[in-house]
Amino acid sequence: MAPLEAPVEKWTGKIRELKLGSGGRKTITVGGGTTLPFVKFEGAQPHRPAIAIEVQDKEPTDWSEFLVSAWGDALKNPGAWAKKAAEFGADLLYIRLASAHPEASNTGAAQAKKSASEVLSAVDLPVIFVGPDVAEKDNEVLVAVSDVAKGQRVGLGNCVEKNYKTIAATCMADGHVAIAKTPIEINLAKQLNILLSDVGLSPDSILMDPTTGALGYGLEYTYSVMERLRLAALMGDGMTSMPMICTAGEESWRQKESKATLDVPQAWGDNQERSLIWENVTAISLLAAGADILVLRHPKTVVTVKAALDKSF
Amino acid sequence: MALTGIEIYKYLPKTNCKKCNFPTCLAFAMKVAARVVDITACPDLSAQSKAALESAGRPPIRLVKFGGDTHKVEVGNETVMFRHEKTFYHPPAIMVRIKDTASKEDIAKLVDEVGGYQVERVGMKLTMDGFAVENASKDQARFLEAVETVLAKSGLAVALMSDNPATMDAAVAKAAARKPVVYAATKENWSGMADIAKKHSCPLVVRDSSGLENLVALSEKVAQAGIEDIILDPGVDSFKSSIDSLTEIRRLALKKNFRPLGFPVMTFPGVQAKTTEEEAALAAEQISKYSSVVVLEHFSPALAYPLLTLRLNIYTDPQKPIQMAAGIYEVGAPKPDSPLCITTNFSLTYFSVAGEIEASGVPSWLLICDTEGLSVLTAWAAGKFDAERIAKAVKQFNVADKISHKSIVLPGKVAVLRGELEEELSGWKVLVGPMEAMDVGGYFKKTWKP
Amino acid sequence: METLSDKPNKIKVVFQPSGKSALVAPGTLVLDAAVQAGVPLDTPCGGQGRCGRCLVRVESGNVFRPQNPHLTAKQVDEGWILSCITQVVGELVVTVPLPKEREKIVVQTAATRKAAAVRCEFPRLPAVRRVYLELPRPSLEDNAGDLERLKRALANTQGIKDVDVVLPIMRTLSRTLREADWKVTITLDTHDKGGVPRLIDVQAGEKKGQLWGAAIDIGTTNVWVDLVDLISGRSAGRASMLNRQVPRGEDVISRIIYSQRDGGLDELRQLVLSAINDLVAELAVGSKIDAREIQSMVVAGNTTMAHFFLGMPARTIREEPYVPGAIFFPVYTAAELGIKINPYASVYTVPAVAAYVGGDISAGAISSCIFRSDKLTLFLDVGTNGEIVMGGADWMTTCACSAGPAFEGAGMRFGVRAAKGAIEDVTINTSTLEPTIRVIGDAEPVGICGSGLISALAEMLLTGVVDRSGRMNVARLQEKARNGKSRARVGDHGVEYVLAWAGETSIGEDIVLTEVDINNLIRTKAAIYAGIAVMARNVGVPLENVEEVLIGGSFGQHINVEKAIQIGLLPDLPWDRFKFLGNTSLSGAYNILMSKHARAQVEEVVGKMTYFELVADASFMDEFTAAMFLPHTEMNRFPSVAALLGDRHESSGTP
Incomplete structure (x- = not known):
């Protein structure tokens, strides 16, 4: 019979390539795709999605026992934690400067510099730093980190619609990448990219965080917004074509399906198995929707997702 | 290709006669385009128009039904590549493979476990769909015994897996009332399998993992043999080709209207998996991307619950406004003396209020009232955000137990509700917040006093 | 048209009436020549060809002028040029108009962008009519009753077979007829379709003149x-x-x-x-x-x-x-x-279409004549709310957007209705970021009305006073502070931009536009634009196919289409497709009052209109959020604005 003609879409756009890491630090490039995720018959995905592991600059107090036992004492020290994350196979690290939150330890620039230096000297992986998501504190600690990491092209976030100018400016000055975070909505994502570009930040230095909904907690919204962003980019929209980062681990481990260990309904099954699959399923379906960087928490999920990626490419 | 409202309208009589129960022909056309109503609801359609519209409206992916009266399964009939384009209509069946090489006791136990599995999520009871019983032993008697056990112990749907037409015929005869899926026609045995499927009016799976062209050839042969209900198994059991192949199949069906691939697809995500996690991962990918029948190698509640939840998520109608669950939310880490604000459950309203509170650095309690996904003014206008509903939310979520003061901040736009709300919530102080979420930081700093 | 030449010599440019002159190189802007000659020309927009106020008239000589929408063909013929975009080619004599004359021209130009109102014509046939009757006096031979006598005359002279008489008139009929010596003018009401006319008035003698x-x-x-x-x-x-x-x-x-x-x-x-x-x-x-x-x-x-x-x-x-x-x-x-x-x-x-599309819109559909149009037409009625009708003779769809009354000035810090003292036009200088305002009635300003708000926001966007989300660039404004006074500051209601200082107003306080006002404006314009976009999408016609946009409501009279497009309120279509109709509800009521044909038409139109409930439409929130940006998230829908902003982003629509 006649050979089947592949139903190729003629995309005019592509996902921007984004490089993290520089100045002696390992580099990683994500994006660059000219096709939908994992669809090979019509284009290329030159860089496979990357796995980031979340590290915090203070010991988390509300983490699941399964996470705590997997990480052990490393949780007490960001440098040690970063090192262990590298051993567990992270492509890059996602450092949450949680101690700066006014309701946590309310630390400031000095502590942020110290934590950042510890992480940066402990590992040579590319790094993303995010603040506590409180505007004033974010600006304070991220500007401090930017200075420490000058020339190493780290990610700094989160830029949000109400607070992006300071972080964008420091990214421009020190050659970093800005994380643009928006509520789960396609227009808001594009709008923030435009605002960041309008203040002079190169679109090639923006990583989008479309806000992750965990499995059972808005996953489908994130999923569709990401698919729409990807499609828009492939159709030639330069303001939606930034690579995307998803905090799948954080969101999935926040839910009661991953936290609860007491009075769990029988139908939920084994606590640890379920918690792991919850993070795993969240991560995999976001990959299918177009995630370029997944931020995970449990080392076993990292192994499963990396194995899936190995097979996919 | 689906027609737009105005394209359908051109075929209608344009009399606005209202016999279809819609006010105008155009309104009817729009509803037909949205698949809310069938074109046949128009009694005055000319035969010519009817033929034209029906051929344009023929589903590019066939709806295939199987299962008995106790559990009916419908898969296929999808019309879009992406759920946001409209919605995905028929969630994939999630089944569990049972090999007849297992002991009768083990089979019975597994059937009980899967058959009895039920988990509740957002008020819905989620269950598995059935079993794929495989003639792994190649022994007919053993296979029939396994099939009997499954049929006797559970009312769920079944797929019967055997390469041997004679064995299959016997098994299908036993399970006929359950309308089983016949698995599978291959290039060797397709003719015999087609006869069986035809005889019992059962859907037939065509399997060829050596490339889509061969799968197409097989599908065409089976169709020519008179089989209408076909399910495709392209043999994607690895991340390597799953999305790639399944995207190609669906795109050919939808965009090129390519009939030989216009059928639901069946996959086996666990065949190559070394761990349950790996099986879960590929199953998750295939539920997201285009599988209509997912057959698992393992079953455990901890695997089933996340997968059933994913299926629910992906197959939720995206046209409905995004809603937050009503309840009391913590923004930052509020203390008992932190402010308490209320707003509606439209997601963007929630995000903008929560975002502004977060940015203000003042941790707060945010009570979300169920307004059916409407924003503040719209909900108020429609009577869905009134004193009664707010008071109900305050009581329902035991808000008073969380805070040490008894004051609640109303959105400035519905300041008019203040008096009524104070009546409804005796002992509470009702404060009027800013008109715009943008001002909430300033409001907390300058005005707010519990 | 003259073209640029490369003459090496300097060229003399004379400015009348002062007679001052300058020697400039070919290609110099007339505006720069004026500066050199010491003739100050006002440039509220900063020389961007945007406000049309630096105009001068060429008396003799050659210039090179790019096309510009701020001059009509007639003005161009008369020799008017915008000095900020026009280059000197040869020896030149120009006249600088007095400010009064200049404003007249600016206003005229704006007026030509509002094509004359369309009025829908119907055959004149009011539901009430007046009939003069001369009845034969009763006699022994002709002893019909008074009412029967009247009916007979009606049947004979008018072909009207029967008539209803209300009781009070019945009670006085005999007397009236006799007092009038059987010569009466009666008024018949035929509002009831197909029914019997009602006699609602009887007067003695023959009444002429108005009814x-x-x-x-x-x-x-x-x-x-x-x-x-x-x-x-x-x-x-x-x-x-x-x-x-x-x-x-x-x-x-x-x-x-x-x-x-x-x-x-x-x-x-x-x-x-x-x-x-x-x-x-x-x-x-x-x-x-x-x-x-x-x-x-x-x-x-x-x-x-x-x-x-x-x-x-x-x-x-x-x-x-x-x-x-x-x-x-x-x-x-x-x-x-x-x-x-x-x-x-x-x-x-007048019958309604639905809960939120009422008789005012049905009437508007009549007076705007959209129901007769063979063009794809969009009819907007922007008042306290916004209603939209799309279609033409073949089909019509309608919806209501809960836009809110921002364009009527309501809910705005210094919002006023369009009346004397209202700021109706704002121009902001691109380099100094200083505003120039025009006030209705040439008075000191008391506040800002809808058209002023629209032009202010458009100018703020074009000059970078606000970013595309409507947030003010405070730092940049403060750099431009004059005499220590910055146009931007943080007031009680957040960041605000001063349009007029207290001393320039008649209310004795600064007139400002706050970020909250801007947000409110953006939301209002977004609701209207999103309503239009959703309707077009639901019907399945591209917005750019709209051939005519008819604008009704109080809002229509003063609005500047150019500015309304720049903020993304109206779709980016050629200006000549927009027409302003004023109060279409009242003119529709007039049409119906004057003609039973119009009444039959409105009843048909109501049955024909397909109503959309935007609240129930899933794509509305999506479109709305996309429109909550200046002019819009999808810049490719506003190519003319993209050109002005020098848009550097490649952008196609999001799916």
Whole structure:
């Protein structure tokens, strides 16, 4: 019979390539795709999605026992934690400067510099730093980190619609990448990219965080917004074509399906198995929707997702 | 290709006669385009128009039904590549493979476990769909015994897996009332399998993992043999080709209207998996991307619950406004003396209020009232955000137990509700917040006093 | 057209009437030559070719001028140029106009962008008519009863077979006929379709001259009355006043809630009734007639206003599934309704389409003539709310967007209605970021009206005072501070931009536009644009295929299309596709008053319109959020604005 003609879409756009890491630090490039995720018959995905592991600059107090036992004492020290994350196979690290939150330890620039230096000297992986998501504190600690990491092209976030100018400016000055975070909505994502570009930040230095909904907690919204962003980019929209980062681990481990260990309904099954699959399923379906960087928490999920990626490419 | 409202309208009589129960022909056309109503609801359609519209409206992916009266399964009939384009209509069946090489006791136990599995999520009871019983032993008697056990112990749907037409015929005869899926026609045995499927009016799976062209050839042969209900198994059991192949199949069906691939697809995500996690991962990918029948190698509640939840998520109608669950939310880490604000459950309203509170650095309690996904003014206008509903939310979520003061901040736009709300919530102080979420930081700093 | 040449020599440019001159290189902008010559020209926009105020007239000599929308073809023929974009080619003599003359030209140019109103013509056929009858005196041979005598004459002279007579007229008929010596002028009302005409007035002798009717528009904010001579079709006067229901709630929802109180509905009914009666009385006095001489009335209003007018509960309009008490309203007599005209006169209430698309829009669909158009037409009525009709003779769709009254100045810090003292136009200088304002009536400003808000926002966007999300660039504004006074500052209501300093106003305080105001404006414009976009998408026609945009409502009169497109309120279509119609509800009521054909037409149109409930439309929030940006998230929908902003982003639509 006649050979089947592949139903190729003629995309005019592509996902921007984004490089993290520089100045002696390992580099990683994500994006660059000219096709939908994992669809090979019509284009290329030159860089496979990357796995980031979340590290915090203070010991988390509300983490699941399964996470705590997997990480052990490393949780007490960001440098040690970063090192262990590298051993567990992270492509890059996602450092949450949680101690700066006014309701946590309310630390400031000095502590942020110290934590950042510890992480940066402990590992040579590319790094993303995010603040506590409180505007004033974010600006304070991220500007401090930017200075420490000058020339190493780290990610700094989160830029949000109400607070992006300071972080964008420091990214421009020190050659970093800005994380643009928006509520789960396609227009808001594009709008923030435009605002960041309008203040002079190169679109090639923006990583989008479309806000992750965990499995059972808005996953489908994130999923569709990401698919729409990807499609828009492939159709030639330069303001939606930034690579995307998803905090799948954080969101999935926040839910009661991953936290609860007491009075769990029988139908939920084994606590640890379920918690792991919850993070795993969240991560995999976001990959299918177009995630370029997944931020995970449990080392076993990292192994499963990396194995899936190995097979996919 | 689906027609737009105005394209359908051109075929209608344009009399606005209202016999279809819609006010105008155009309104009817729009509803037909949205698949809310069938074109046949128009009694005055000319035969010519009817033929034209029906051929344009023929589903590019066939709806295939199987299962008995106790559990009916419908898969296929999808019309879009992406759920946001409209919605995905028929969630994939999630089944569990049972090999007849297992002991009768083990089979019975597994059937009980899967058959009895039920988990509740957002008020819905989620269950598995059935079993794929495989003639792994190649022994007919053993296979029939396994099939009997499954049929006797559970009312769920079944797929019967055997390469041997004679064995299959016997098994299908036993399970006929359950309308089983016949698995599978291959290039060797397709003719015999087609006869069986035809005889019992059962859907037939065509399997060829050596490339889509061969799968197409097989599908065409089976169709020519008179089989209408076909399910495709392209043999994607690895991340390597799953999305790639399944995207190609669906795109050919939808965009090129390519009939030989216009059928639901069946996959086996666990065949190559070394761990349950790996099986879960590929199953998750295939539920997201285009599988209509997912057959698992393992079953455990901890695997089933996340997968059933994913299926629910992906197959939720995206046209409905995004809603937050009503309840009391913590923004930052509020203390008992932190402010308490209320707003509606439209997601963007929630995000903008929560975002502004977060940015203000003042941790707060945010009570979300169920307004059916409407924003503040719209909900108020429609009577869905009134004193009664707010008071109900305050009581329902035991808000008073969380805070040490008894004051609640109303959105400035519905300041008019203040008096009524104070009546409804005796002992509470009702404060009027800013008109715009943008001002909430300033409001907390300058005005707010519990 | 002249072209640029490369003459090496300097060229002399003379500025009249002062006679000052400058020697400049070819290619120099006339504006720069003026600066060199010491002739100051005003450039409120900073020399961007945007405000049209640096114009001068070429008396002799050659220039190179790019095309610019701020001059009409006629003005170009007369030699007017914009000095900021026009280059000197050869020896040149130009005249600088006096500021007064200049403003006249600017306003004229703006006026030509508003094409003349369309008026829909119908064959004249009012529902009431006057008939002069000379009855034969009764005799022994001809002893028919008085009424039968009258009917016989009607049948013989007019072909009218039967007539209904109201009881009070019946009681006085015999006397009237005799006193009039059997020569009477009667008024017949034929409002009832196919029914028997009603005799509603009998007067002695032959009455000539006007036969009076009244067209009414009950707006949520304003009530309008047009007193009309049904014979000539001429208006004897229009009058309006604030809807007296306003203190009971500014919008329809608040009023519906108010109406649910004890006695609330009746109070609202009385309030609107008294407004109508007072306006009618005022016009009657003006025309030196008795209001009881008014024989016919047509009332158009949104669905809620119509319900209140008739004293019908409106609660279900507000609640899902948003069902009004009626769409078609029966005809009642003035006496039944409490209208103080001829008590037996019929009052026709224009039918609605749905809960939020009322008789005002049905009437607008008539007066705008959209129902006859063979072009794809968009009809917008922007008032306290925004309603949209799309389509033409073949089909029509309609929806309502809850836009809110921002363009009427409501809810804005210094918002005022378009009246004397309102800032109606703003230009911001690109380099200094200083505003130039134009005030209605050349007065000191008291506030800013809808058109002023639109132009202010457009200018703020084009000059970078705000970013595309509407947030102010405070740092940049503060750099430009003059004498230590920055136009931007943080006030009690957040960041604000000063349009006029206290000393320049008649209210003694700074007139500012706050970020919250801007947000409110953006939301309002986004609701309207999103409504238009969703409707086009639902029907399946691309917005750029719209051939004509008809704008009704109070808002239409002053708005500048160019600026409205720049903020993303109106779709980016060529300006000549926009037409302003004024109060289309009132003119629709007039059409119906004047012609039973128009009445039949409105009833047909109502049945033909397909209504969309935007609240129930999933894509509305999506479109709305996309429109909550300046001019829009999808810049490719606003190519003319993209060109102005020098958009550097490649952008196609998001799926």
